[in-house]
Amino acid sequence: MPYESGRDHAGDLRLSCDVVVVGSGAAGATVATELALSGARVLVLEEGARVDAAEHGAMRPSESLRHVWRDGGFSVAAGIGDSPTINVTMGRVVGGSSMVTGGVCFRTPDHVLDTWVREHGLHGYAPRAMAPYFDEVEKHLHVETVTPDRWSRSTHLFDAGLRKKGVALDSLRRNTKGCHGCGRCNFGCPEQAKMSVDLSYLPRAAAKGATIFSHCRVEKVRLKGRRAIGVEGRVLNGPNGRPGGKLVVDARRVVIAGSAWVTPTILRRSGIKHDVLGKKLTLHPGFRMMARFDEEVEGWKGAMQSAFSDAFEERGLTLVSVFIPVSVIGATMPGIGPDHVNNARRMKHVAMFGGMIHDEGGGTVMRGPGGEPFVTYRMSRRDRARMPDIVRLLGETFLDAGAKEIFPPVLGLERGLTPDAFRAFDFERLPARRYECSSQHPLGSARIGSDPRASVCDPDGRVWDAEELYVVDGSVLPTSLGVNPQESIMAVATKLAWTMRDRPYA
């Protein structure tokens, strides 16, 4: 059976394979598929459940949060010093975070790849060298441009405001096929139109003999001397879905693809020690801006994400359209009691747009209660100064488009701000803790590099000083990208998988 559930196995579970891949998200699915296609016996272990398209479609957003998202969507990076506490959302399901993204696909910008070459000694990652990997990923993901008829009215309004600054939005590229724009991509596509890895990669791995196990939590890598010989953890077959039987896997090669959030804790528990392990985590701190117009916007009609602007990259800002489900918007409407209810009742008139900061790494992944990751984030002074900049930019753009009321991402407001009140608001002196900030892009906590003192893994993803132990996920990216990272993660995973494929086992 290609798909199995740990819940269907009572007691302990012992398995063997050539390559065990820990995590079934964008990176794990890519490396598992590429290695299965090369003839390796591949086993994929996923902590979350397996959910098919019909089941995604049957769930309300809050049901999706409880079954598909890590921590029900309430993972946080605790702000240190004058930094915001950041809500970080990730998938915990077969398909990982590819199930909960808006499907946005960007190639890694050339200037970022040039930095990797220049500052991290990653000569195989130059723009020209990476092109074949992006081509390969785009072929399987079915990356296409969102046509303007899929833009929501909310996006068109923001575009109108931006044009008054002499800038126009560009259409995003997304991994979709036959999308009708129902606006709930991040709660699992009910129409199999978003080509998440459960559709675009894992079936190909399964067809070549790979087995994908859900409800299996890996806690550590088994090492014999310096050599990885498998993994161990727990099968989540206990009462209430808690850890039950012991999980032991014998493997010739171990690939950790648990995400920048989880991978450092697995490596540390395995005895891997390194000064930068778990450090320099980048998040792309993100901010949403809502604005009320006189007209009915009904921003939920259209693709959840459809357009962007990189015109402000020199200021470290990328603007990306987003319109989240109304229940989630309701949660961010200011006020308590009648103020809140009256704001929510005007939701039809509300437009929304988002932006993110191309940040320096200020996050640290530590081991928290129950062995779960505990993450802190200290924002650099440069990025701290960018917070009011991005909030002003988003709000003023909506005002230029004719917005009558602005709902900035600020905690403790009883109601929206009039145009004059918004312009007069002292965002620069607002404490960072009062900014409402979120992230969907944790990266860089086990980075690759050519210097063993400054990186956890070598340029091929091998953990320095270990044999047959690889890291292949967002944690290996040495810097933040300034754009949504799914395609970059998959292209790097493809590159590392192809290198691995050609290398004999130790």
Added chain:
Amino acid sequence: MYAAPPRRPPADAPHVAWRMPKPLRFTARAFAEALFASDDGPPDAARLDWLLEEVEDFLARSGFRAQAVFQASMLALATTAPLTIGKPVPLPLLDWRERIHAIERFERTPLGLAVLGAKAMLCLVWYEHPEAAKEIGFDGRCLDAGHAWSSVIERGAQR
């Protein structure tokens, strides 16, 4: 009257049984009563019952961290929010109008993030009720017929 939407867990989801401790449920209900009170007063009891059952299932399935965030938020609200208006009693014992005042004041303190945590969890569920969705003008039509949320709203409207 709209029907409360059903739950449809995936086949691979574990069965969970976790009950919200009584003091937590008491505080959560008092907070929800204030949060969703309109100019006409607090929402009706049946809607709050449904909300708390859903939040209980949400917390049961979302794991330790979500439970910890919610419990810590509620503890901070129950004990500290009333102090911001000079009333040294637990939040649920205040009149709902006083609760609103206390929560608003509390939200502007350094512990104000607790309000966002609690509010987010309750709102996520609250606005999925067909009646709440109707109140905010969301008809679910952006979702093609046959998919849960829109069909739930349509079925509810037909009753």
